[in-house]
Amino acid sequence: MFAELLQYMLSGLTIGAIYALAGLGFSIIYNASHVINFAQGEFIMIGGMASATLTASGVPLPLAILIGCGGAMLVGVLVAKFAVERARNASTVTLIIITIGASIFLRGVAELVWGKDFKRLDAFSGETPIQFLGASMQPQSLWVVGTAAVLIVAIGLFFNRTLTGKAILATSHNRLAAQLVGIDVKRVVLASFALSAALGAIGGAVVAPITFSYTEMGIMLGLKGFTAAVLGGLGHGPGAVAGGLIVGVAEALGAGYISSAYKDAVAFVIILAVLLFMPNGLFGKRGTERV
Amino acid sequence: MNALLHGRLTGLLALGAVIAVLPAFLPNNFYLDIAILAGFNAVVCVGLNLLIGYAGQISLGHAGFFGIGAYASGVLVGVYGWPPILALLTGAVVVGLLAFLVAKPILRLKGHYLAMATLGIGIIVSIVLRTESGLTGGPDGMMVEPFKIFGFELYGEKVWYWVVGVLLIGVVWLSLNLIDSPMGRALRAVHGSEVAAEVVGVDTARFKVLVFVVSAVFASVAGSLFAHYAGLITPAKADFFKSIELVTMVVFGGMASTFGAVVGAVVLTLLPQALTVFQDYQQIVLGGILMATMVFMPKGLLPTLAALLPARRRA
Numbered sequence: 001m002f003a004e005l006l007q008y009m010l011s012g013l014t015i016g017a018i019y020a021l022a023g024l025g026f027s028i029i030y031n032a033s034h035v036i037n038f039a040q041g042e043f044i045m046i047g048g049m050a051s052a053t054l055t056a057s058g059v060p061l062p063l064a065i066l067i068g069c070g071g072a073m074l075v076g077v078l079v080a081k082f083a084v085e086r087a088r089n090a091s092t093v094t095l096i097i098i099t100i101g102a103s104i105f106l107r108g109v110a111e112l113v114w115g116k117d118f119k120r121l122d123a124f125s126g127e128t129p130i131q132f133l134g135a136s137m138q139p140q141s142l143w144v145v146g147t148a149a150v151l152i153v154a155i156g157l158f159f160n161r162t163l164t165g166k167a168i169l170a171t172s173h174n175r176l177a178a179q180l181v182g183i184d185v186k187r188v189v190l191a192s193f194a195l196s197a198a199l200g201a202i203g204g205a206v207v208a209p210i211t212f213s214y215t216e217m218g219i220m221l222g223l224k225g226f227t228a229a230v231l232g233g234l235g236h237g238p239g240a241v242a243g244g245l246i247v248g249v250a251e252a253l254g255a256g257y258i259s260s261a262y263k264d265a266v267a268f269v270i271i272l273a274v275l276l277f278m279p280n281g282l283f284g285k286r287g288t289e290r291v
Numbered sequence: 292m293n294a295l296l297h298g299r300l301t302g303l304l305a306l307g308a309v310i311a312v313l314p315a316f317l318p319n320n321f322y323l324d325i326a327i328l329a330g331f332n333a334v335v336c337v338g339l340n341l342l343i344g345y346a347g348q349i350s351l352g353h354a355g356f357f358g359i360g361a362y363a364s365g366v367l368v369g370v371y372g373w374p375p376i377l378a379l380l381t382g383a384v385v386v387g388l389l390a391f392l393v394a395k396p397i398l399r400l401k402g403h404y405l406a407m408a409t410l411g412i413g414i415i416v417s418i419v420l421r422t423e424s425g426l427t428g429g430p431d432g433m434m435v436e437p438f439k440i441f442g443f444e445l446y447g448e449k450v451w452y453w454v455v456g457v458l459l460i461g462v463v464w465l466s467l468n469l470i471d472s473p474m475g476r477a478l479r480a481v482h483g484s485e486v487a488a489e490v491v492g493v494d495t496a497r498f499k500v501l502v503f504v505v506s507a508v509f510a511s512v513a514g515s516l517f518a519h520y521a522g523l524i525t526p527a528k529a530d531f532f533k534s535i536e537l538v539t540m541v542v543f544g545g546m547a548s549t550f551g552a553v554v555g556a557v558v559l560t561l562l563p564q565a566l567t568v569f570q571d572y573q574q575i576v577l578g579g580i581l582m583a584t585m586v587f588m589p590k591g592l593l594p595t596l597a598a599l600l601p602a603r604r605r606a
Contacts (some may be wrong), residue, residue, distance in 0.1 A: 002359040006383045036347075036403050036406070083582050083585075083586055087585060087586055087589070090434065090585070090589065091347060092347075092349075092403055093343060093347060093348070093546075094585050094589060096349055096406055097349070097538065097542055097581055097585050098581070098582055098585045098586065099579070099583065100351075100417035100535060100538070100578075100581060101539075101577075101578045101579070101580055101581025101582035102578065103534065103578070104574050104577050104581065105574065105575055105577075105578025105579055105580030105581075105582060106578070107574050107578070108572065108573070108574030108575035108576075108577075108578055109575060111574065112571075112572075112575070137306075191388050219531070223410065223414070226407065226410075227407070227411075230404075230407050234403075257304075259422075261418075262418060262422065264414070264418055265414070265415050265418045265419075267429050268410070268412075268415050269411075269415065271407060271408075271411050272393070272408060272412070272415075274410045275397055275400075275404055275407060275408050276393070276396050276397070
């Protein structure tokens with residue numbers, strides 16, 4: 001009984017950590033630019049595919065992850081510069097459509113470059129399961145959770161302790177005022193896309209040994225990251241992390257106790273319930289609009 | 292072109308004329324079939340355009356509503372032996388109620404929340420269709436009985452062409468009336484400035500809910516009839532990609548332009564047929580069109596062309 005529950009919790013936290021990273025990515029970009037970046041999942045895919053294909057051709061793993069991460073950051077900056085920045089004053093709908101277009105486009109390019117097959121990436125430190133209070137756990141899960149934890153703490157420090165981080169925060173509070181005190185808000189938007197892309201790509205690389213890499217891997221991971229961000233209150237960083245873990249655990253419990261066929265539906269049922277009953281998310285503040 | 296955009300009657304007559312003479316130029320049933328598919332897409336897009344273009348909201352789950360309509364007809368007629376018209380109406384009522392229940396609280400919020408909710412509904416619908424294989428046939432889909440009404444059976448491309456043609460004219464007529472009604476003018480105010488509209492006493496949320504319900508019901512009706520026409524439906528017709536494809540058609544043709552939505556649906560239904568390379572590059576082309584339209588031609592194809600015309604005439 002307990003061992004079974006623990007097993008579900010552990011696998012839920014593992015995948016939840018990836019949702020948390022994706023959700024954090026959504027929140028960072030949303031804060032800096034009020035854009036919902038539907039291409040967030042593609043950053044995860046780029047990280048996963050790049051590390052899997054590069055290691056297969058002999059590149060050492062850390063370097064492969066680094067290259068994937070750099071590639072995703074470059075793509076993120078390009079999306080921000082050529083699509084999002086140009087439509088700066090456009091409506092929410094227009095910006096959503098642009099990022100959806102970018103995500104489909106990137107997936108198409110990835111299919112041309114890497115093909116449609118599943119790519120395998122070996123687990124970072126073997127596949128001997130670790131026994132823990134009667135539940136067993138893949139060592140890779142520890143990598144996923146550990147990496148996510150380190151990244152989340154690093155992001156927190158970045159926003160609170162560094163000048164660039166504070167500039168991004170200032171821009172998210174008041175774009176015009178930030179501009180007036182000399183913050184280059186355009187670079188802030190680019191930086192936020194690059195940062196989110198890096199988070200996504202590293203997440204994709206560490207989760208690849210568990211999920212396999214394929215060009216469509218980013219769709220569900222990205223959409224669930226979005227539900228995590230909305231669940232936690234969009235733009236609320238710690239909320240997105242909590243949202244990701246909640247979605248991950250709920251999904252694992254749903255798959256274990258209710259029906260594994262409906263696993264992917266769990267996140268969306270939760271988000272519909274939240275939108276209907278507590279629309280600002282679990283931790284979000286009530287929004288007001290300036291006229 | 293201007294008359295197309297501004298004169299309600301002229302535009303409808305032009306659309307009717309095109310639909311009436313088109314079969315004369317289509318050499319065989321293959322082309323007729325493509326025209327019918329374009330027509331079904333156009334019906335959904337005209338509804339979706341009301342939402343995107345006039346209410347400034349986006350639905351990422353319209354294929355889900357199309358799917359509910361299609362499977363309501365497939366299952367109720369095929370498994371339970373209902374009369375097709377009753378199944379179609381039931382599907383439409385269910386979709387209308389679902390849209391109403393979801394939209395009522397959510398459309399009072401700003402911005403992206405409807406996108407999130409419709410995305411969720413669309414994905415849940417397609418997962419249910421894939422999973423409940425006892426009723427829906429699962430991922431392989433299910434066969435659908437032909438549409439019978441008053442002892443007549445709608446059969447063959449020639450008959451269905453006229454059915455879809457009349458449906459499209461009806462849907463366009465309804466939409467144009469909706470846009471030109473006092474409520475429609477209020478909706479345009481909503482798109483301009485929601486706060487300003489509210490200040491002068493427009494109940495913006497109520498209008499948005501109505502438009503959302505209407506557009507969802509259009510999709511459901513199109514889904515039901517499509518199921519009977521095609522004879523086979525699969526969950527792919529209801530999934531996230533199909534929803535994005537529909538949004539692309541509306542956006543490409545022209546947001547806030549009813550005839551633009553029709554043009555967008557027709558062009559993007561033809562494109563994959565015309566370009567065989569489209570198969571391999573489908574995602575790149577679709578994504579590219581979405582981005583490029585929004586960045587370079589944010590009003591969409593038809594309104595952009597219409598804006599060019601008078602300028603040329605003056606010169």
